[in-house]
Amino acid sequence: MTGSTPAPTGNARICSNCDGFGSVAITLGGRDRHGHLRTITAHCPACNGLGTVPARRTREGARA
Numbered sequence: 001m002t003g004s005t006p007a008p009t010g011n012a013r014i015c016s017n018c019d020g021f022g023s024v025a026i027t028l029g030g031r032d033r034h035g036h037l038r039t040i041t042a043h044c045p046a047c048n049g050l051g052t053v054p055a056r057r058t059r060e061g062a063r064a
């Protein structure tokens with residue numbers, strides 16, 4: 001392991017919706033006046049961009 005991905009701790013585990021990548025930059029296809037790619041950052045709604053979700057005692061989907 002290189003530590004490049006968030007490791008699950010005792011209190012959290014990898015978000016199954018984003019597979020640990022809670023926030024991603026999405027290119028808009030254009031460049032600003034500085035020549036930089038215009039991007040927006042999207043956060044995973046399930047984990048709020050954290051990439052991990054609090055551990056639950058119940059299995060996924062057991063309760064809403």
Ligand SMILES: [Zn+2]
Binds near residue numbers: 018020022045046052
């Ligand atoms: Zn997520």
